[in-house]
Amino acid sequence: MMEGAKGAEWSERMRAVAVLGAGGKMGSGIAWVALKAMAESDAKENGVPGSGRYDLVLIDANPESFRRLRGYLRTQLVKVAEKGIGDLRAWAKDRADLIENGEIIDAYVDGAMSMVRCEGDVTGAKGAKVVFEAVFEDLALKKELYSRLKALCAEDTFFLTNTSSIPISLLDQSAGLGGRILGFHFYNPPAVQKLVEMISGRQTRPELTALGRDLGKAFGKITVPAHDVAGFIGNGHFIRELLFAFGRFREMRAGAGATAGLKGPEALVTLNKATQDYLIRPMGLFQLLDYVGLDVFQMILKVMREHLDAKAADGVVFVDPTLDALLAAGVRGGQLGSGEQKDGLFKYERNRIAGVLDIDAITDGADGADGAEGGQGTKGAGIRYVSLGDDRFRAILDDTGAGTLGAFPVGHAPWSNLAKDPARKEKLAAYLAKLAESDAAGAVLARRFLARSRAIGATLVATGVADTHEDVSKVLMNGFFHLYGPADWTH
């Protein structure tokens, strides 16, 4: 069955692909990544896509999503066709009827769209050789789905799940897939993010792992192997880091530590700024939480709690009382279908932070002790935001060095500048050395996060989730756009 070159194997299998949950945020991105690769293969073989030799079935329980999904795919196709017109012309060189750029682009887009079939039921996946699954992160749902897929699909069909936290072996066993499943975890948005975490379960077949690597290449992605421990590398780090941030939040509000005695909104703004500006990251941790969505975060937390307690060598407890209170009050975050950021811990205007949640009206952390929030501290008041332009935040947001967080260490530059700087490696090393010596409150706070991040990285390697520190760095740099890895903090 597995004959021929590796490349031939993936391109053979890519002739019949299904994406489950294709109407969702991740699913639609995965559908695009697959369609792009399939269209390109078809064009290379047949001049333009649409030969009828490739079939992409997009499945979603909500057929309402299909019109938007098709529109999204078409828009993306036009973009890559216009940009790649040189390649398109070369592939279509034998098509005497296609002469102008416009004709070739239209033929490419129409041909590629003709590969796409939208279905409202999982039975549409019958006949697929590769199934990408990106349904909601819910174990019961996934178990049921894989049992149906097993009955429906051919015995040589491979399944690639986008789960970000559920152990692969668990899915494998519960549906009796016999190792035909691989964790293939895209980052959001899949069209843009280069990283795919690739997780083999205990029985995952080696040829499937090899296929995953080839697919990653065909999709233009960087694949990083992670081991089958709930949360894998990316969420293993992110979840722990955010739990740490919530801990610091409560501590700050309760009156311990260097920047103590703050009101809730001030504490949120302080921590978010410190973790963005002083750590030189694309966004602060609480903004990232809004981006991911508090509900999605909670779901991952739950999965990790259920599968990790025994294995969490660092003794982390995967529950957070502040998060529980926020969710109970209806604070969600996440994005609209258009990609627009919804309000969460912050209020957004055109995807930029404009205000901060009056969190004290929702939860005041009654006795103030870490982990003691929740039930008794919950006030249950409505969701209100305070404008960041308010005087109370001026000293926190001050970048002149006169504010409460103090001056940036020498060598500081915004993330967006350094991300483009070819000499960023050296510049960051110099900056981190200065950060280590600074007395500024922002730097002191940042150092605690760096130490925590480094410890988390060490845990992930020590417990076998990641093979190496480099793999942890690869995930954080490519999936989270950090400019340096946890192990680069040596101070």
Place this chain on the structure above:
Amino acid sequence: MRKPRKKVYFGAGYNTVYFGSGRKEFHPKHPMPTFETYLREAAQGTLAQIPHPEFDEGVIANFMAGRFLKQGNLPGFLPMAVPGLKGKPCVRVEGACGSGGLGLAAAVKSILADMADSVFVAGFEVQNTLKAVYVADVLAGAGYFNGDRKNGHAYFFPGAFSDRAGAYGERYGKDVMRQGMAKWYEQSILNARKNPKAQEYHNTVRDLYQLGMTPPDGRKFVPHLNLYDCSKVSDGASSLVVASEEGLRRMGLDKSRMVELAGFQGSEGDITEKPADPTVLENTGRAANGALEMAGIGKKDVGVLELHDCFSITGLLALESIGFAKAGGGPGFVLEGRVGAEGELPTNPSGGLGGFGHPVGGTGVRQMVDLLEQLTGKAPNQVKSAKDHGMMVSMGGNDKTVTALVVKRTA
């Protein structure tokens, strides 16, 4: 060579802003001025300089309004812009990017044939209605569609002139060619920065030469040109009046504000043929030398030159093909600063096609407006030449439809 049998004058020139990426007010997603707006503005700019604007004929130069704007029958827009042209003969001329030069020649011939004493001439193009990848399709119509388009580059004309640059670099040295092209780019932008209506007027790049030295990347664009070697997608219109002495009297125009035609020459190549020698612009050379000969002057008498530099390599090749520089000597000629605003042969003080912009049907008319301003001392980027003559070369396609005109001061 014949001399013009009577005096012909050019005056009342006007250019709209040449609009496109690079202008501060440009945003690809925002609504942009329509072609009617450009035509009206240009016409009003010309009419405002004429006490009694009475015309016998109208000429409108344009390349591809049929595709950019889905609009044909362009002569009908002349009376819209110039009400006095209602009921008068009007004609549209088309010779790709050389349309403007053809339009000027058509007007000149009407005067010389005693068929008209005053002719209104406008040239325009509006191209920002399409994205660059589709603009390339439309402009490819300036080449031989049935013969060359299928195997041509996605960006057809950059591809064609990249081939010329490739052959030139092969024969005379890639490095010196690249340096000459970078210098050409730098000079174009520096000149454009002094012309408020130029597309690159707002350009603030510090090291233009360095940018011009960017190595071409054949995978992303074409093998021998970088993006800075190319004129951009532009919108705009230019207009002026062509008149006999009688026409000037009738319109109440003062000769001192005019320039006089000294010589002109057209030269056409077979569009289905490849250039015999890709390093030579044969028709450019023939037209320019014919025009100089009719004017009875030598190359050293040219005080200001407007060349058709759709690509930086085209500027270098034109200098050599006309004979201002020897074969292979174009880059050195430019690098020595001889075509700078202060040099012996001030060339494209407007910024040229790369700096001022290149709405293809407008460019030829724009070149004459700039010569007119230079020789009457009214140019925003005025050169200080004591010489009385100026020359422009308008080129369509890959050196196929070329018109050169030589004009001189009247005062």
